[in-house]
Amino acid sequence: MNSAEDRARKDEEWIEEEGVPSLGEPLIQKYLDGRDALIEQEKRQRSDHAFRSTLSPMAAEASAIISAIRFEEQQTLWNREYEDNLAKDEGIDIYPGMMFSLAKGRMERSKLWQIVRKMPKGALLHCHLGAMGDLDLLIREALKTEGLCFSSDVALVGDEAGEKANVRFQYQLDVKPPDDTQPSIWSDSYTPHTWLPLTTAASTCGGGEEGFINWFKARVTISPEHSLQHHLGISEIWRKFTSCFPIMDSLLRYEPLYRIFIRNVLSQLHEDGIRWVDIRTDFTNPFRSTGCTEPDEDHEGMLGLLEDEIEKFNDSEEGKGFWGARIIWSSIRRFDTRAIVEDMKNCIRMKQLFPELICGYDLVGQEELGRPLADLLPELFWFKKRCMEEGVDIPFFFHAGETLGTGDEVDENLFDAVLLGTRRIGHGFSLYKHPLLVDMVKEKKILIESCPISNEVLRLTSGILSHPLPALLARGVPCSLCNDDPAMLGQGGSGMTHDFWQALQGWENLGLEGLASLAENSVRWASFEDLSAREWQGELKEGAYGKGIRAKRMQEWAAEFEKWCGWVVETFGPEHDVGTLD
Numbered sequence: 001m002n003s004a005e006d007r008a009r010k011d012e013e014w015i016e017e018e019g020v021p022s023l024g025e026p027l028i029q030k031y032l033d034g035r036d037a038l039i040e041q042e043k044r045q046r047s048d049h050a051f052r053s054t055l056s057p058m059a060a061e062a063s064a065i066i067s068a069i070r071f072e073e074q075q076t077l078w079n080r081e082y083e084d085n086l087a088k089d090e091g092i093d094i095y096p097g098m099m100f101s102l103a104k105g106r107m108e109r110s111k112l113w114q115i116v117r118k119m120p121k122g123a124l125l126h127c128h129l130g131a132m133g134d135l136d137l138l139i140r141e142a143l144k145t146e147g148l149c150f151s152s153d154v155a156l157v158g159d160e161a162g163e164k165a166n167v168r169f170q171y172q173l174d175v176k177p178p179d180d181t182q183p184s185i186w187s188d189s190y191t192p193h194t195w196l197p198l199t200t201a202a203s204t205c206g207g208g209e210e211g212f213i214n215w216f217k218a219r220v221t222i223s224p225e226h227s228l229q230h231h232l233g234i235s236e237i238w239r240k241f242t243s244c245f246p247i248m249d250s251l252l253r254y255e256p257l258y259r260i261f262i263r264n265v266l267s268q269l270h271e272d273g274i275r276w277v278d279i280r281t282d283f284t285n286p287f288r289s290t291g292c293t294e295p296d297e298d299h300e301g302m303l304g305l306l307e308d309e310i311e312k313f314n315d316s317e318e319g320k321g322f323w324g325a326r327i328i329w330s331s332i333r334r335f336d337t338r339a340i341v342e343d344m345k346n347c348i349r350m351k352q353l354f355p356e357l358i359c360g361y362d363l364v365g366q367e368e369l370g371r372p373l374a375d376l377l378p379e380l381f382w383f384k385k386r387c388m389e390e391g392v393d394i395p396f397f398f399h400a401g402e403t404l405g406t407g408d409e410v411d412e413n414l415f416d417a418v419l420l421g422t423r424r425i426g427h428g429f430s431l432y433k434h435p436l437l438v439d440m441v442k443e444k445k446i447l448i449e450s451c452p453i454s455n456e457v458l459r460l461t462s463g464i465l466s467h468p469l470p471a472l473l474a475r476g477v478p479c480s481l482c483n484d485d486p487a488m489l490g491q492g493g494s495g496m497t498h499d500f501w502q503a504l505q506g507w508e509n510l511g512l513e514g515l516a517s518l519a520e521n522s523v524r525w526a527s528f529e530d531l532s533a534r535e536w537q538g539e540l541k542e543g544a545y546g547k548g549i550r551a552k553r554m555q556e557w558a559a560e561f562e563k564w565c566g567w568v569v570e571t572f573g574p575e576h577d578v579g580t581l582d
């Protein structure tokens, strides 16, 4: 007998002599039984409990396979001892649940990615229109768009100007055709605010047109390096984030590009397994119709186009199976009373003209720097009164609690959102700190639109592992997963696969059941049609058993989910013997 075995045997004898019980002894077994029962009891409080308890055999099998794949990839793809290429190449450690921007490339190569990509994700309930779409495609289309021009408030010379200048795109009818004597926007002789043909600005950029495209993308996205600098705080990253919107809007709010953009967003959503979207957009930046230098005077043209493009997509071959899209009208929360009330008036007017398109109202922008809901009470009460007078009902879908604040006026936005009757809460990041509100949110059936990657990139949390959503799920709060600003924050495009993937890989007790329950919630809480507060509550309660469009779509989602589970079992079952899993 070698010495190690000898020592182990001696240790065993010694342990027995000392009277330390073995795990198998009745006393410890009894403890373990009680422990298991306690864990089970807690699980019954989870918001996905009902979904878990009614899982079909096919879904249960798919879930077991997915758990096996997840575990296998934790041991291989996400294990630095097993595969330390990344650690070697980039000098960083790898582990399951690592920060999004560091994990992204590897995540997209995983088997779990292929699976989640195809998952029916229901509805996307929280996203901002100007921060979606394929940036490469959009800028290339812009370069082909006749009359599109480009300007800057300073010459684009040096890093500081390149990164911070207020640059804009705009259609211009009478801009001089390019000639060699015109000073380049990339030289000191450029006169600020002069419009140049976009193609000229692009071709004169260092690196030519491709160089320009890369520069543009850097101006409207948060880079991985930037998002990782958590020590610089929230306002610092929001300054960069906020600067992306006017640039993007100036590009997108021109009819020919707007049409391409809307089609592109819808197509990317559908391809990602998303069937419906409630989109937030603000109406601050001007919109121009084809061939017009002057902006539209109101929002009728822009909303008409939006409705038209949604309808066209729904009727197209590509859009087969897509349910549609509606708009949550969003005002900028830092604006003064006059600007907000003007915007509210526009919202009401447009609701009358486009009743099927507009489904709600919200206030957007960094919560810390904008006005708290309590400060906006006069405007909000005015809005409700005016809506009543005008015979329209525009429910609230407020952002609230997208903050690290505890007990300050920003954190307290959650109280007002609940008291003002919001149907869902955008983010609700700080909600877990409010036990009373947690109970009220459950009681009132308010869904939390959670955006884990956005929260990480905008520095509320350093990663999926420290995100508060699991705390809400455990407390029985209804939630859905959303992507917020996917083209700007790093996910790229419009889809939700990254957010779904991170939740699945990051949280041990979510599993396919939990993930699917989040998707099902998104269908249950989507704004398919106008409903009074009573009807809304009634439909939420009835879910898939109701009679309306919501019930029908919940059933459709369930059927699509079952089919997808069948695909998972068929495609990945043979490689993963789940018979050994408990």
Ligand SMILES: O=c1[nH]cnc2c1ncn2[C@@H]1O[C@H](CO)[C@@H](O)[C@H]1O
Pocket: 128, 129, 130, 242, 245, 280, 281, 282, 330, 332, 364, 365, 366, 367, 399, 402, 454, 484, 485
């Ligand atoms: O996560 C978010 N929280 C609050 N506001 C946001 C978020 N993402 C984008 N916007 C805001 O939406 C407007 C465009 O409609 C922009 O002003 C942007 O600041």
